Amino acid sequence: MRLIATFLLAAAALPAATYMALDQAIPHAEAATSTSTAHALYEQQCQSCHGANRLGGAGPALLPESLGRIKRAEVRQVIEQGRPASQMAAYGAVLDAAQIDALVDYLYTPSAVPPTWSDADLRASQRIFADVATLPATPQHGADPLNLFVVVEAGNHQVRILDGDHFEELAKFKSHFALHGGPKFSPDGRFVYFASRDGWVSVYDLHNLTMVAEVRAGLNTRNLAISNDGRWALVGNYLPGELVVLDARDLSLVKRIPATGLDGVTSRVSAVYTAPPRDSFVVALKDVQEVWELSYAGTPDFVPRRIQAKDFLDDFSFTPDYRQLLATSRKAQGGQVIDLDSGRALTDIPLPGMPHLGSGIYWQRDGKWVFATPNVSQGLISVLDMQTWELIKEIPTEGPGFFMRSHENSKYAWTDVFFGPNNDAIHLIDKQSLEVAHTLRPVPGKNAAHVEFTRDGKHLLLSVWDTDGALLVLESDTLKEVKRIPMNKPSGKYNVGNKIGFVEGTSH
Numbered sequence: 001m002r003l004i005a006t007f008l009l010a011a012a013a014l015p016a017a018t019y020m021a022l023d024q025a026i027p028h029a030e031a032a033t034s035t036s037t038a039h040a041l042y043e044q045q046c047q048s049c050h051g052a053n054r055l056g057g058a059g060p061a062l063l064p065e066s067l068g069r070i071k072r073a074e075v076r077q078v079i080e081q082g083r084p085a086s087q088m089a090a091y092g093a094v095l096d097a098a099q100i101d102a103l104v105d106y107l108y109t110p111s112a113v114p115p116t117w118s119d120a121d122l123r124a125s126q127r128i129f130a131d132v133a134t135l136p137a138t139p140q141h142g143a144d145p146l147n148l149f150v151v152v153e154a155g156n157h158q159v160r161i162l163d164g165d166h167f168e169e170l171a172k173f174k175s176h177f178a179l180h181g182g183p184k185f186s187p188d189g190r191f192v193y194f195a196s197r198d199g200w201v202s203v204y205d206l207h208n209l210t211m212v213a214e215v216r217a218g219l220n221t222r223n224l225a226i227s228n229d230g231r232w233a234l235v236g237n238y239l240p241g242e243l244v245v246l247d248a249r250d251l252s253l254v255k256r257i258p259a260t261g262l263d264g265v266t267s268r269v270s271a272v273y274t275a276p277p278r279d280s281f282v283v284a285l286k287d288v289q290e291v292w293e294l295s296y297a298g299t300p301d302f303v304p305r306r307i308q309a310k311d312f313l314d315d316f317s318f319t320p321d322y323r324q325l326l327a328t329s330r331k332a333q334g335g336q337v338i339d340l341d342s343g344r345a346l347t348d349i350p351l352p353g354m355p356h357l358g359s360g361i362y363w364q365r366d367g368k369w370v371f372a373t374p375n376v377s378q379g380l381i382s383v384l385d386m387q388t389w390e391l392i393k394e395i396p397t398e399g400p401g402f403f404m405r406s407h408e409n410s411k412y413a414w415t416d417v418f419f420g421p422n423n424d425a426i427h428l429i430d431k432q433s434l435e436v437a438h439t440l441r442p443v444p445g446k447n448a449a450h451v452e453f454t455r456d457g458k459h460l461l462l463s464v465w466d467t468d469g470a471l472l473v474l475e476s477d478t479l480k481e482v483k484r485i486p487m488n489k490p491s492g493k494y495n496v497g498n499k500i501g502f503v504e505g506t507s508h
């Protein structure tokens with residue numbers, strides 16, 4: 001079966017109910033066909049694209065670890081009806097209902113032999129598309145290189161590069177399946193790095209608008225970070241549970257570090273970030289109560305410094321000076337602050353529900369830093385004092401949200417209502433009064449989500465996250481729409497200058 005379906009991409013538009021079902025057991029349908037028959041069906045119909053052992057090939061990996069966020073009904077529908085605008089054909093006429101059910105069950109069944117990804121597999125997957133040494137070292141496109149936007153168009157699994165002064169497209173290229181997390185940039189803004197949930201890491205040259213290299217760093221990846229000196233990429237994987245250090249120039253393998261705690265348990269990696277003033281990567285582990293710091297100063301050995309955490313960490317963010325880490329665990333009530341210098345947990349923080357700290361932002365209010373985070377299970381924004389760690393306010397929203405953004409030149413913090421019936425709303429929170437100053441519904445009935453500002457903060461790009469969606473360009477002060485670019489589920493977009501400056505109001 002040419003199952004080059006974008007199962008994982010389909011997840012990019014999962015409704016709230018699907019997201020809420022994360023980690024919940026999915027009821028199994030009665031399989032009318034035995035597992036061995038389903039395995040044979042897979043080999044006959046799916047393997048040529050999705051790879052032996054379901055590890056992925058031209059199509060995405062079809063392992064429970066990769067499909068966990070997608071409803072079985074949706075997977076069934078893709079097999080039966082195919083997926084428009086992809087190479088995934090419809091198999092409703094080829095397979096009967098029982099066979100399709102058996103196949104779906106099979107895809108959600110863990111492999112009898114745990115999937116592996118060896119050094120040799122990793123090295124063999126590396127592809128070099130361009131020799132950077134032979135490419136011009138200056139921008140070849142005429143646009144301001146620090147005001148470019150990298151836009152992930154999830155519905156088409158492609159990326160578009162926009163000129164941030166005129167909002168014109170400079171380039172468009174296919175990405176791997178289900179890019180997730182923010183693309184990361186080299187410190188000079190020339191190279192942008194992407195990670196897909198399937199473990200593919202790619203590097204693209206924004207000066208020459210060309211792909212440089214790619215490698216499959218794992219089977220299921222969380223995200224990646226780039227060192228502040230531009231030399232290293234660190235990839236955090238769920239499967240295998242490990243960190244992978246790559247040479248940032250061509251993505252060749254430098255080191256693999258199993259995410260094994262002092263207790264001997266090997267963990268999934270929750271997230272990895274760079275902490276520029278510390279010359280280090282900081283890593284949270286999902287199944288081991290440790291935070292790791294890996295220095296990349298000088299000639300690094302990438303041996304982690306282990307900090308004991310009070311809980312398993314899902315998500316985290318930093319204080320502006322990168323001395324402290326704010327962390328949450330989805331299972332815990334609230335969060336914790338960890339001092340990275342002393343390695344000590346400082347205090348608990350009052351955060352209900354499931355705060356999405358990775359999307360949290362900070363700004364100055366009355367001369368003090370405040371931190372605000374959306375919450376993926378409750379319709380509220382928590383605002384914390386970053387000195388006392390007291391809760392200043394819980395701002396009610398029309399539903400749980402995913403992302404938050406601002407800019408030092410904007411008086412508003414923008415946040416979406418990603419889940420529920422009001423997911424077409426965007427709230428603009430006054431950063432001083434902490435009141436919702438405006439609620440916009442850019443396209444009524446369609447999910448509005450994720451905002452990114454131009455470098456000067458005068459305009460912002462907003463996603464209408466729908467198959468028949470668009471990227472809207474708004475003026476920040478008048479809130480007037482000045483341009484609409486049709487797109488298929490545009491998800492995140494990233495301004496080069498804002499990202500390499502780690503500016504206030506953007507994600508890290």
Ligand code: DHE
Nearest residue numbers: 011012069179180181182223224270271358491492507508
């Ligand atoms: Fe994300 C960033 C975790 C589901 C779209 N997401 C991140 C980051 C983390 C994270 C830790 C920061 C990494 C980075 O940028 O380097 N996301 C999680 C989850 O744990 C969660 C809830 C479940 C999961 O299966 O992973 C999850 N995320 C989603 C989605 O369902 C979204 C909406 C669609 C999709 O693409 O899968 C989604 N996440 C995003 C985006 C970013 C992101 C667009 C980057 C935001 C930014 O502005 O930097």
